Amino acid sequence: MRQLTALDAQFLNVETETTTAHVAGLAILDSMRGSVNRDAIEALLLDRLHLSPALSLRLAEVPLGLDRPYWAADPRFDLRNHLFELSLPAPGDDWQLARVVAEIHARRLDRAHPLWEMHLINGLADGGVAIYTKVHHAAIDGVSGAETLAALLDLTPDGHLSRPPQCGHASADRPEAERPQAAPGLLGMLTGAVVNTAAHPVRAAQSVVKAAGDIDVIPLAAGLPGAKLIAKAARLVTRDRHRRPESPSLTVPRTPLNGPISARRHLSFGSVSLKDVKRVAKANAMSVNDVVMTLCTSALRSWLSERGALPAEPLIVAVPVAVRTAGARNRVGNQISAMVAPMPTNIPDPVERLQAVGATMSRAKRRFALAPATWLNELCSVLPAPVTTLATPAIFRLASVAFPPINLIISNVPGPQFPLYLCGAxxxxxxxxxxxxxxxxxxxxxxxSYDGMLDFGIVACPERVDDVWGLLGHLRTALDELLDERVSDEFRDGVGVDLMAG
Incomplete structure (x- = not known):
């Protein structure tokens, strides 16, 4: 039994009729042998559920929302509440797949059960199958999500056949720490709520002071008069003597990307060659992530320019950063922070844009390395749980209209550079x-990043982004542009960009 952190609970609070808070992945599998079917996936899940705690725990709500919920074992766990199957109509192309997955992605998870679903999708045009899996962000972050995925995958096609049978639930030979536990009873929950409420003013004050040390990089707050002086004073109070690089301006320009969102979702997906990205990175003494950020910056510049909506100032992006420690492996919940930085969409020259992204991200990473920001978790801890639950949707909606803190979020999750298999496929x-x-x-x-490719998933609200596939196309153009500009003729020999829609 474990209570959700303030950050975990915030992912629950943010959900409304127009907002879902799960993370997901769409896996395309070569299943020409027909090895991937509902029975095979069901057997695999039952065999390995114990390896992924997030898949077997449900929420236990505190009465009247007086405190944050708990994670608890689901005594009535039934795989039929989580595993589903459907088939695409002919011809089963990538656009049909994207439409079907977008509809599923737009639906909230049922909080009466563990917060995840898996959908087996048949009927792909090339004879393969797709598996779309979503898990609530309250239960996993990027790193734990990758761990959950890895638990279901094998290094060889017959790996799922060579493992000894496992029990999907607690057993006598499993360590007690790994066994799902029941939530506290009504009295225990109410007692915990009273204790947490009494202690909250002190904890909130501590959170405010800690967050104030990073106020110069917190969206919106960074623009307040004297933000840098406040940050320095707060760091003196907390005896934080790390010297931080000067923070850039984080003024958020108005764009079509920002504003209230609807309940509908559109998505596109595609891949570019990781080898090509690494060549650009090597030629410019940058990291792969810097090149990824440049591709996104260039794609957004082109997309906004097409609509006459390119602002004169840089866009402001939030980049999630994992702060999960080795001792927290397989722990349910979030251990993440975020770097907030300008995207130089205002620079027309692709070479100068690449260099500007490299400089901006380098400065952000240096600051984060010296003093990893905890402001995201601290801000979520300032208000009492009942107030946060009620206020969060209104605050988010108001921010979208009056003062958006960022323009968008971009994430880059590293993955294995070798093939993996699921149920033999x-x-x-x-x-x-x-x-x-x-x-x-x-x-x-x-x-x-997976097996030599960078796989992109783009999710958009159609009221804010009218052409999500066009944006994906601009990513290819951006990489072509960098290869043409920064790679020598010898370096370019044999270089090709493969942007696939599936």
Missing amino acids: RVLSYYPMSVLTDMSGGLNITCF
């Missing part, structure tokens, strides 16, 4: 998909 691609909120904007770009 090779995973060809894995497209990640994430969360849209009123506050963070109507567009989210996430990529996952």
Whole structure:
């Protein structure tokens, strides 16, 4: 039994009729042998559920919402509440797949059960199958999500046949720490709520002081008069003597990406060659992540320019960063922070844009390395749980109209550079998909590096982004542009960009 943290609970609070807060992935599998079917997946899940705690725990709500919920074992766990199957109509192309997955992605998870679903999708045009899986962000972050995925995958096609049978639930030979536990009873929950309420003023004050040390990089707050002086004073109070690089301006320009979102979702997915991205990175003495951020910056510049909506100032992006420690492996919940930085969409020259992204991200990473920001968790801890639950949707909606703190979120999750298999079928691609909120904007770009490719998943609200596939196309153009500009003729020999829609 474990109580949700303030950050975990915030992912529950943000959900409304127009906002869902799960993260997801779309795996494309080569199943020409027909090895991937509902029975095989069901057997696999029952065999390995114990390896992923997030898949077997449900929420236990505190009466009247007086405190944050708890994670508890589901005594009536039934795989039929989580595993579903459907088939695409002919011809089963990538656009049909995207439409079907977008509809599923737009639906909230049922909180009466463990917060995840898996959908087996048959009828793909090339004879393969797709598996779309979503898990609530309250239960996992990027790192624990990758661990959950890895628990279901094998290194060889017959790996699922060679493992000894396992029990999907607690057994006598499993360590007590791994066994799902029951939530506290009514009296225990109410007692915990009283204790947490009494202690909250002190904890909230501590959170305010800690967050104030990073106020110069917190969206919106960074623009307040004297923000840098306040940050320095707060760091003196907490005896934080780390010297931080000067923070850039984080003024958020108005764009079509920002504003209230609807309940509808559109998505696109595709891949670019990781080898090509690494070549650009090497030629410019940058990291792969810097090049990924440049691709996204260039794609957004082109997309906004087409609509006459390119602002004169840089866009402001939030980049999630994992702060999970080795001792927290397989722990349910979130251990993440975020870097907030400008995207130089205002720079027309692609080479100068690449260099500007590299400089901006380098400065943000140096600051984060010196003093990892905890402001995201601290801000979620300031208000009491009952107030946060009621106030969060209104705050997010107001922010979208009056003062959006960022333009969008971009995530880059590293993955294995070798093939993996599920139920004997090779995973060809894995497209990640994430969360849209009123506050963070109507567009989210996430990529996952896997087996020599960078797999992009783009999720958008159609009221904010009218052509999600066009945006994906601009990513290809951006990489072509960098290869042409920065790679020598010898370096370019044999270089090709493969942007696939599936």
